[in-house]
Amino acid sequence: MIDIHPMVIFFAAIFTNNMILSNFLGMCSFIAVSNEIKTSLSLGQAVTFVLTFTTLLNYVVYHYIMVPLGLEYLRYIVFIIVIAAFVQLVEMIIDRYFQTLYYALGIFLPLITVNCAILGVSLFMVIRDYSLMQSLAFGVGSGLGWTLAIVMLAGIRQRIKKNPLPRGLEGPGITLIITGLMALAFVGFSGMVTIQ
Amino acid sequence: MTVILTQVVVISGISGILALLLSIANRTIGDYGEMQLVINDEKEYTVDGGDTLLSTLVSEEIFIPSACGGKGSCGYCKVHVTEGGGQFLPTEAGYVTPDEQADGVRLSCQLKVKENIKIDIPEELFNVKQYDYLVTKLDNVTPKIRHLRLELPKEKEINFKPGQYIQILTPTYKDSDEEVYRAYSIASAPSDNHAVELFIGYIPEGICTTYIHQYLTLNDKLTVVGPFGDFYYHQNDREMIMVGVGTGMAPIMSILKFMHEEKIDRKVTFFFGARSGEDLYMMDVLKQMEKAMPNFELKCCLSRPKEEDAWTEDVGRVTDLIDTYVTEGENKEAYLCGSPKVIDAVVEKLFAKGLPEEHIYYDKFE
Numbered sequence: 116m117i118d119i120h121p122m123v124i125f126f127a128a129i130f131t132n133n134m135i136l137s138n139f140l141g142m143c144s145f146i147a148v149s150n151e152i153k154t155s156l157s158l159g160q161a162v163t164f165v166l167t168f169t170t171l172l173n174y175v176v177y178h179y180i181m182v183p184l185g186l187e188y189l190r191y192i193v194f195i196i197v198i199a200a201f202v203q204l205v206e207m208i209i210d211r212y213f214q215t216l217y218y219a220l221g222i223f224l225p226l227i228t229v230n231c232a233i234l235g236v237s238l239f240m241v242i243r244d245y246s247l248m249q250s251l252a253f254g255v256g257s258g259l260g261w262t263l264a265i266v267m268l269a270g271i272r273q274r275i276k277k278n279p280l281p282r283g284l285e286g287p288g289i290t291l292i293i294t295g296l297m298a299l300a301f302v303g304f305s306g307m308v309t310i311q
Numbered sequence: 312m313t314v315i316l317t318q319v320v321v322i323s324g325i326s327g328i329l330a331l332l333l334s335i336a337n338r339t340i341g342d343y344g345e346m347q348l349v350i351n352d353e354k355e356y357t358v359d360g361g362d363t364l365l366s367t368l369v370s371e372e373i374f375i376p377s378a379c380g381g382k383g384s385c386g387y388c389k390v391h392v393t394e395g396g397g398q399f400l401p402t403e404a405g406y407v408t409p410d411e412q413a414d415g416v417r418l419s420c421q422l423k424v425k426e427n428i429k430i431d432i433p434e435e436l437f438n439v440k441q442y443d444y445l446v447t448k449l450d451n452v453t454p455k456i457r458h459l460r461l462e463l464p465k466e467k468e469i470n471f472k473p474g475q476y477i478q479i480l481t482p483t484y485k486d487s488d489e490e491v492y493r494a495y496s497i498a499s500a501p502s503d504n505h506a507v508e509l510f511i512g513y514i515p516e517g518i519c520t521t522y523i524h525q526y527l528t529l530n531d532k533l534t535v536v537g538p539f540g541d542f543y544y545h546q547n548d549r550e551m552i553m554v555g556v557g558t559g560m561a562p563i564m565s566i567l568k569f570m571h572e573e574k575i576d577r578k579v580t581f582f583f584g585a586r587s588g589e590d591l592y593m594m595d596v597l598k599q600m601e602k603a604m605p606n607f608e609l610k611c612c613l614s615r616p617k618e619e620d621a622w623t624e625d626v627g628r629v630t631d632l633i634d635t636y637v638t639e640g641e642n643k644e645a646y647l648c649g650s651p652k653v654i655d656a657v658v659e660k661l662f663a664k665g666l667p668e669e670h671i672y673y674d675k676f677e
Contacts, residue, residue, distance in 0.1 A: 176325070184317055193325055200329035204336055210423075211340045218398045 117244055121252035123308050124245070128256025130304040134232040135264040136297055141232030145265055146290050148223070155269040158223045159262025163255065165205065165227050166236055169198045170254030173237040174247055187241075194237045202228045232261055243310070268293060347427040351434070364390065364419040364428070374439040375432065376478070376539045377492065381420035388419045395428035441536040442467055444507070449529050452510070452592035456558055457523060459509045460499075461533055468504040469537070471497060473544045473569035474562040474646070474674070477507055477537030481519040484526050493519035496648070496674065497538065498561035500568035507535070510592075512558040542648070542674035544569060549644040549670065552637060553581040554629050554657050559649035560593060562674055566646065567607070571600055578606045580636065584629035584653070587613055588620030610636060629653065633660045640666030647673035
């Protein structure tokens with residue numbers, strides 16, 4: 116167990132170790148669903164929600180089932196199964212009891228299953244040997260960081276929507292360049308907190 | 312050894328527990344209880360909620376046209392929802408235009424029945440049934456076209472309008488691991504209501520055509536749903552122009568047989584296009600009809616006749632036939648069937664000849 120306060124990990128996950136801007140995880144939906152602030156905020160919320168709970172679930176599964184049996188090397192497979200099943204379950208529950216939320220998130224939930232930021236957080240949690248509280252802080256923080264990044268990108272993309280671009284740069288091209296610039300800007304946070 | 316066993320047990324255990332949880336959730340959370348489904352303000356059904364509207368309708372034996380089988384990728388299964396049905400979903404937006412959306416049109420394979428619901432569907436869809444047919448005829452009429460006759464059990468019948476189509480549920484076979492519906496026009500007369508005849512062309516790598524041409528044998532069962540379609544015979548006094556290319560003869564054959572049986576004596580010209588002599592089929596049947604119906608005339612053209620065909624009639628495409636034989640189109644009516652490219656070209660020609668748009672009916676084979 117490493118001795119870092121969970122709050123430090125929380126802020127680090129948002130600013131210095133942002134899932135997208137420093138690890139470049141979860142790029143697929145990050146690029147595909149960042150046309151509008153509104154939808155990207157919804158996706159960000161869904162990601163944060165799923166991240167928080169799958170990290171906790173995977174923590175329990177890893178430390179109480181896999182470690183005692185010496186099956187740590189199977190974590191990739193097991194984590195993915197847990198994430199997929201959890202997302203499915205969440206979708207059913209939201210569909211039944213939170214109709215408005217379902218219409219806002221509905222289409223994004225299945226997308227989250229294959230969002231590698233989710234798996235990434237669970238794997239980092241294992242590699243960095245976090246405790247339960249640290250994992251929770253890391254999960255929530257990563258989710259918020261991911262949301263922050265996608266909302267910022269969506270904001271920028273909305274602003275430049277009408278601007279003329281060279282043909283080859285339209286769509287994903289310019290999006291990747293913007294992401295790169297955002298990542299450079301986030302380098303400015305480095306040194307604020309250190310977790311690895 | 313024990314290591315391998317533990318891994319297998321642990322992974323299957325975790326997956327099993329999660330699957331169990333999910334199916335319990337599906338039974339409890341996903342169970343919406345009984346819902347009221349009202350169709351066209353007259354027919355009432357009590358259905359189990361929670362499923363998509365499309366599969367709910369199928370369980371009530373009402374078949375909405377659908378080519379993709381409910382994956383939301385064909386956009387055929389549109390229905391009017393007048394009450395209930397919840398909010399419009401992003402997965403429908405690709406197939407339902409904003410105008411249609413304002414009118415209450417929804418994709419029935421996407422929306423789930425979670426409350427009492429009222430829908431409007433065309434009356435004739437009540438006529439659509441799904442049955443297992445017996446393959447009683449399977450001939451190659453040209454090197455690429457098969458003539459099928461599918462028969463219903465004695466006590467069942469199919470009522471269709473001449474020109475309509477059915478969908479074949481292609482089962483899985485060696486080269487295809489998914490069940491798909493594919494549409495084929497009926498070539499037999501509506502009076503022959505215990506069977507349908509079809510002309511099915513071979514398309515390399517076509518899921519259903521490969522099955523029909525390479526795997527289907529006589530006395531097999533084939534699941535068919537239908538009839539569907541708004542391409543059918545219209546009764547009036549206009550002179551009829553019919554255009555078919557390849558398997559596009561099927562619905563026209565059905566219309567001609569119907570007119571023959573009903574002794575409808577309108578002036579009809581059927582322009583049929585093929586590549587070479589070996590691609591001409593059903594010529595004896597058509598020639599007989601030509602004799603029996605004084606006002607019916609058949610005009611064939613070959614685009615690439617071979618030497619052994621000894622072809623003395625027209626050479627070229629069906630559009631050339633229209634150029635040659637159709638002088639003015641004002642009092643005429645047209646029935647076109649074939650590939651989209653051919654139909655677009657023919658429609659353009661007929662427009663130019665003054666044939667009004669509302670009297671051009673077509674069925675594009677895509």
